[in-house]
Amino acid sequence: xxxxxxxxxxxxxxxxxxxxxxxxxxxxxxxxxxxxxxxxxxxxxxxxxxxxxxxxxxxxxxxxxxxxxxxxxxxxxxxxxxxxxx
Amino acid sequence: xxxxxxxxxxxxxxxxxxxxxxxxxxxxxxxxxxxxxxxxxxxxxxxxxxxxxxxxxxxxxxxxxxxxxxxxxxxxxxxxxxxxxxxxxxxxxxxxxxxxxxxxxxxxxxxxxxxxxxxxxxxxxxxxxxxxxxxxxxxxxxxxxxxxxxxxxxxxxxxxxxxxxxxxxxxxxxxxxxxxxxxxxxxxxxxxxxxxxxxxxxxxxxxxxxxxxxxxxxxxxxxxxxxxxxxxxxxxxxxxxxxxxxxxxxxxxxxxxxxxxxxxxxxxxxxxxxxxxxxxxxxxxxxxxxxxxxxxxxxxxxxxxxxxxxxxxxxxxxxxxxxxxxxxxxxxxxxxxxxxxxxxxxxxxxxxxxxxxxxxxxxxxxxxxxxxxxxxxxxxxxxxxxxxxxxxxxxxxxxxxxxxxxxxxxxxxxxxxxxxxxxxxxxxxxxxxxxxxxxxxxxxxxxxxxxxxxxxxxxxxxxxxxxxxxxxxxxxxxxxxxxxxxxxxxxxxxxxxxxxxxxxxxxxxxxxxxxxxxx
Numbered sequence: 198x199x200x201x202x203x204x205x206x207x208x209x210x211x212x213x214x215x216x217x218x219x220x221x222x223x224x225x226x227x228x229x230x231x232x233x234x235x236x237x238x239x240x241x242x243x244x245x246x247x248x249x250x251x252x253x254x255x256x257x258x259x260x261x262x263x264x265x266x267x268x269x270x271x272x273x274x275x276x277x278x279x280x281x282x283x
Numbered sequence: 284x285x286x287x288x289x290x291x292x293x294x295x296x297x298x299x300x301x302x303x304x305x306x307x308x309x310x311x312x313x314x315x316x317x318x319x320x321x322x323x324x325x326x327x328x329x330x331x332x333x334x335x336x337x338x339x340x341x342x343x344x345x346x347x348x349x350x351x352x353x354x355x356x357x358x359x360x361x362x363x364x365x366x367x368x369x370x371x372x373x374x375x376x377x378x379x380x381x382x383x384x385x386x387x388x389x390x391x392x393x394x395x396x397x398x399x400x401x402x403x404x405x406x407x408x409x410x411x412x413x414x415x416x417x418x419x420x421x422x423x424x425x426x427x428x429x430x431x432x433x434x435x436x437x438x439x440x441x442x443x444x445x446x447x448x449x450x451x452x453x454x455x456x457x458x459x460x461x462x463x464x465x466x467x468x469x470x471x472x473x474x475x476x477x478x479x480x481x482x483x484x485x486x487x488x489x490x491x492x493x494x495x496x497x498x499x500x501x502x503x504x505x506x507x508x509x510x511x512x513x514x515x516x517x518x519x520x521x522x523x524x525x526x527x528x529x530x531x532x533x534x535x536x537x538x539x540x541x542x543x544x545x546x547x548x549x550x551x552x553x554x555x556x557x558x559x560x561x562x563x564x565x566x567x568x569x570x571x572x573x574x575x576x577x578x579x580x581x582x583x584x585x586x587x588x589x590x591x592x593x594x595x596x597x598x599x600x601x602x603x604x605x606x607x608x609x610x611x612x613x614x615x616x617x618x619x620x621x622x623x624x625x626x627x628x629x630x631x632x633x634x635x636x637x638x639x640x641x642x643x644x645x646x647x648x649x650x651x652x653x654x655x656x657x658x659x660x661x662x663x664x665x666x667x668x669x670x671x672x673x674x675x676x677x678x679x680x681x682x683x684x685x686x687x688x689x690x691x692x693x694x695x696x697x698x699x700x701x702x703x704x705x706x707x708x709x710x711x712x713x714x715x716x717x718x719x720x721x722x723x724x725x726x727x728x729x730x731x732x733x734x735x736x737x738x739x740x741x742x743x744x745x746x747x748x749x750x751x752x753x754x755x756x757x758x759x760x761x762x763x764x765x766x767x768x769x770x771x772x773x774x775x776x777x778x779x780x781x782x783x784x785x786x787x788x789x790x791x792x793x794x795x796x797x798x799x800x801x802x
Contacts, residue, residue: 237314245319
């Protein structure tokens with residue numbers, strides 16, 4: 198897993214959810230909406246901020262990828278996208 | 284500020300292109316974040332107004348929009364309050380629920396919020412069964428409703444209704460009792476939902492193959508919007524496609540279908556470690572059964588009936604699968620206790636499962652945690668008139684945890700806090716019912732029923748043994764033996780071939796039976 202990407206994502210979720218970093222770290226494989234970290238409207242910001250930070254653009258197919266719903270999975274998708282379109 | 288990905292007009296145009304028209308009734312699962320940023324910004328109210336506005340630009344004043352506001356309250360052991368219990372289906376659904384113009388149904392598991400012309404008729408007077416007759420999904424089907432999903436595939440909860448109507452083999456009805464708040468007042472209520480066997484992973488819902496099929500067949504249409512897409516299909520088309528396909532592809536809607544691996548749907552049966560009581564004495568048999576908890580579908584029921592078979596060779600065991608309706612009750616899952624313990628606040632063990640087979644009421648939930656003495660007392664079963672006894676009890680359909688303790692022990696519970704650890708498990712199973720018959724049952728029958736956990740069983744068996752030598756009537760006599768607390772009169776049509784039930788009389792107690800035998 199890419200530590201820099203994960204670290205940025207964790208910080209983003211700490212800021213949005215108001216939860217502690219240790220709480221976020223324990224929920225890396227949980228569905229972040231089901232876990233109550235953010236709501237479905239926050240996804241819009243998550244996508245916008247992630248794309249701006251890493252200089253990528255997600256595809257509609259990636260939105261359907263089950264990994265998109267967890268922090269660890271999203272981290273993998275970002276890393277793969279950056280590797281494909283550096 | 285981020286760029287705009289879509290506008291209300293673009294979304295409305297897409298909704299029209301997938302087939303929505305003025306006056307339609309629409310049910311929608313949504314994941315609206317994947318559309319991207321709407322015109323006007325990312326604020327919740329802006330997004331909500333963009334989505335709702337686009338729908339009603341198309342549906343008009345005669346149209347109706349319904350969103351899932353599922354809470355699964357009773358399965359989670361929680362109270363359901365339609366005014367306050369939040370939706371678990373995303374912020375769009377939650378905002379519609381809070382919209383003063385919307386109405387929400389009273390279903391404690393699968394509630395919906397609706398806005399528009401048909402809102403009232405779709406949400407009022409919901410039945411106990413979330414997927415049964417006259418449920419929301421049936422009304423939606425009858426209204427020629429359209430499923431229109433935002434950034435989801437063509438699957439929907441409506442499919443679970445279709446699965447129940449088509450009697451799929453991998454799901455069954457399960458009941459939960461709980462409290463719902465109706466117009467501010469608490470009310471006890473029962474809710475039945477159609478569930479999968481949690482112990483059988485291959486029966487997990489998997490709608491991707493249905494999505495592909497619906498698109499291939501041309502009943503689902505999809506149009507891109509912003510960075511996502513909308514898809515729509517008629518409820519009637521969904522029903523008809525599944526009615527046509529499931530007989531040939533029964534696992535289409537499950538993980539088994541995706542993996543191309545048929546699951547085992549046979550009921551979970553009792554472990555072989557539970558041995559029948561080996562005796563030819565009815566008294567000895569009854570003493571043996573006293574040690575088994577025989578309420579509901581639990582370990583020991585099958586073995587108890589097999590024990591009776593050693594006394595009555597002609598005993599036939601009928602098995603009713605989990606989910607079968609027996610009057611007010613449903614055949615539950617096969618339930619068993621893994622472990623249970625009660626400790627005081629200093630960690631001292633007060634009691635555990637080795638003390639009595641009756642320590643945990645049958646069908647009680649798992650629970651692990653610390654509780655106050657007052658909380659603990661609310662979960663205890665005891666009888667002050669039998670201070671040394673563990674009272675056999677069941678929490679069938681109650682979806683809560685409990686302990687059965689001798690009243691003398693309850694009186695000694697003085698600590699302010701306790702640690703409770705109860706681990707129980709459940710699987711799809713089948714309720715065994717013993718059927719003993721004599722005489723010509725085709726000429727009409729008399730039925731005597733007793734529960735395995737009752738003292739009356741002993742008398743009934745003794746009578747039956749006596750009668751076997753001297754029964755000279757032309758009609759038949761049937762003894763029905765079943766675990767409590769099921770109702771005999773509802774078991775009869777399930778356990779006896781219909782042609783034999785020419786006439787019957789039911790005796791719920793031995794006194795009535797004896798009086799009748801004397802006549």
